[in-house]
Amino acid sequence: MRTVVIGSGSWGTALAQVLQDNHQEVLVYGVAEAEVNDINENHKNSKYFEDVELNPELKATTDIQCVKGADIVLLAVPTIAIDPICHQINDLLDKKTIIINVSKGFHPETNERMSEVIRRCIDEDKLSSVVSLIGPSHAEEVVIRLLTTIDAISLNNEDAVTVQNLFSNQYLRIYTGNDEIGSELGVAIKNVMAIASGILSGLGYQDNTRAALITRGLQEMIRYGVHFGGQQKTFMGLTGIGDLIVTCTSVHSRNFEAGYQIGKENSVENFFKNNTKTVEGVRTAKIVHRVAKENGIDMPICEEVYQILFNGKLPSDCAQDLMIRDLKKEF
Ligand SMILES: NC(=O)C1=CN([C@@H]2O[C@H](COP(=O)(O)OP(=O)(O)OC[C@H]3O[C@@H](n4cnc5c(N)ncnc54)[C@H](OP(=O)(O)O)[C@@H]3O)[C@@H](O)[C@H]2O)C=CC1
Numbered sequence: 001m002r003t004v005v006i007g008s009g010s011w012g013t014a015l016a017q018v019l020q021d022n023h024q025e026v027l028v029y030g031v032a033e034a035e036v037n038d039i040n041e042n043h044k045n046s047k048y049f050e051d052v053e054l055n056p057e058l059k060a061t062t063d064i065q066c067v068k069g070a071d072i073v074l075l076a077v078p079t080i081a082i083d084p085i086c087h088q089i090n091d092l093l094d095k096k097t098i099i100i101n102v103s104k105g106f107h108p109e110t111n112e113r114m115s116e117v118i119r120r121c122i123d124e125d126k127l128s129s130v131v132s133l134i135g136p137s138h139a140e141e142v143v144i145r146l147l148t149t150i151d152a153i154s155l156n157n158e159d160a161v162t163v164q165n166l167f168s169n170q171y172l173r174i175y176t177g178n179d180e181i182g183s184e185l186g187v188a189i190k191n192v193m194a195i196a197s198g199i200l201s202g203l204g205y206q207d208n209t210r211a212a213l214i215t216r217g218l219q220e221m222i223r224y225g226v227h228f229g230g231q232q233k234t235f236m237g238l239t240g241i242g243d244l245i246v247t248c249t250s251v252h253s254r255n256f257e258a259g260y261q262i263g264k265e266n267s268v269e270n271f272f273k274n275n276t277k278t279v280e281g282v283r284t285a286k287i288v289h290r291v292a293k294e295n296g297i298d299m300p301i302c303e304e305v306y307q308i309l310f311n312g313k314l315p316s317d318c319a320q321d322l323m324i325r326d327l328k329k330e331f
Pocket residue numbers: 006007008009010011012030031032035048076077078079081084085102103104105137138139140277278280
């Protein structure tokens with residue numbers, strides 16, 4: 001099986017290295033020449049991983065033609081780039097290909113999940129199926145081979161098992177599943193919760209508050225996911241509580257880090273002025289606000305994050321407002 005990884009950022013590099021470690025045929029395609037040269041010449045991707053020595057066999061290219069003849073294409077670009085990238089590669093694919101999605105979020109205009117975007121953009125005769133390879137996994141840890149478990153989620157079980165076998169090894173364990181809706185909604189919305197968790201930490205709140213955020217945040221994820229056809233049990237798994245924990249508690253999380261700065265400064269101004277990182281939860285907060293309103297889904301934590309990011313509400317006021325809402329039963 002020949003795999004092309006589109007995106008020479010942090011997750012693309014870490015996942016390509018997994019395949020290289022597994023002695024699979026793999027090539028990274030990147031738009032940034034500096035990243036591609038760094039991988040080929042120095043066996044590093046210093047922009048994302050500083051001094052980490054990559055598998056020296058790993059190779060990268062800036063030539064998109066490399067997609068031709070691929071059995072598997074793994075898309076490791078931000079959600080906003082999935083639609084244009086799919087249109088770009090559609091003309092180059094020459095057989096039924098497994099497309100692996102690892103992005104967490106929604107299409108910025110249509111609200112589609114990533115699998116839906118890919119199925120819309122890739123011709124039916126060129127697509128075997130979409131497999132979402134998602135779960136609690138910071139690239140910074142996978143790239144140094146720390147033990148990690150994630151899911152290969154697909155409507156096509158055979159392709160999910162193919163991906164499971166290709167990527168699994170002694171430091172990465174892949175489970176399969178078929179609840180595409182529940183899984184993709186879980187990993188998208190947890191990014192909003194990670195921003196909330198960072199905000200609360202930046203404001204000075206500690207362990208009790210984070211436990212409350214994770215527990216009540218999970219209820220919001222379930223409410224939203226089940227409304228759109230996801231299975232409740234999925235949210236108890238790697239793409240639900242698993243991914244929620246890892247991003248709400250980790251210094252590696254860019255969503256948490258963004259929230260932390262916003263909470264610390266009690267303002268979004270500097271974040272929006274200076275941020276250059278992929279912080280998917282920001283766009284997701286906007287979409288969840290819109291969709292939840294249209295569908296009458298109660299998402300109080302997501303709504304406060306939206307108000308902070310886009311309506312100028314003070315983070316400290318949001319934390320207090322969540323506490324003084326009408327009292328109710330837990331379940
Ligand atoms: N990093 C992680 O630990 C994890 C990330 N994810 C998800 O993976 C997705 C990708 O994130 P991640 O790798 O972290 O992001 P990064 O910011 O680390 O890297 C993104 C890469 O995509 C490139 N890129 C952007 N637009 C295009 C395009 N149109 N064509 C080709 N390349 C493009 C960027 O190039 P340039 O440098 O030139 O901007 C960069 O190399 C996100 O949805 C994220 O939520 C999921 C699990 C773990």
